[in-house]
Amino acid sequence: MKNIFKYDKETFLLIDNDIIQPDDQGNYEIPDGWTDIPFDPGLYLPKFFPDEKVWKETATKEYIESLLPPEPEPDITDLLKKQNALLSLQIARLQADVEALKGGGA
Numbered sequence: 001m002k003n004i005f006k007y008d009k010e011t012f013l014l015i016d017n018d019i020i021q022p023d024d025q026g027n028y029e030i031p032d033g034w035t036d037i038p039f040d041p042g043l044y045l046p047k048f049f050p051d052e053k054v055w056k057e058t059a060t061k062e063y064i065e066s067l068l069p070p071e072p073e074p075d076i077t078d079l080l081k082k083q084n085a086l087l088s089l090q091i092a093r094l095q096a097d098v099e100a101l102k103g104g105g106a
Contacts, residue, residue, distance in 0.1 A: 004034045007048040013058070014039065014046045 039055035
């Protein structure tokens with residue numbers, strides 16, 4: 001048994017995946033509109049180019065990105081830690097400024 005891939009004769013886009021049975025001598029004939037050239041499983045919208053005998057990606061970057069899951073929400077604890085660190089830095093700077101003013105005014 002061998003995997004063969006059906007593609008539309010006009011658009012050459014992948015239609016279906018099927019298996020063709022070899023004859024008694026182990027030979028098989030690939031029907032028109034089919035190929036035994038496998039495509040990369042990472043392709044989102046594979047298109048077959050018969051002249052080049054290769055599958056290529058035809059999906060746009062926007063289409064691929066629309067299929068990806070959204071980025072997870074940031075962890076609230078991490079956000080609070082960052083905010084706390086920034087506020088602590090601001091307080092330390094203000095205290096240094098106050099000390100500088102006290103020392104400079106005396």
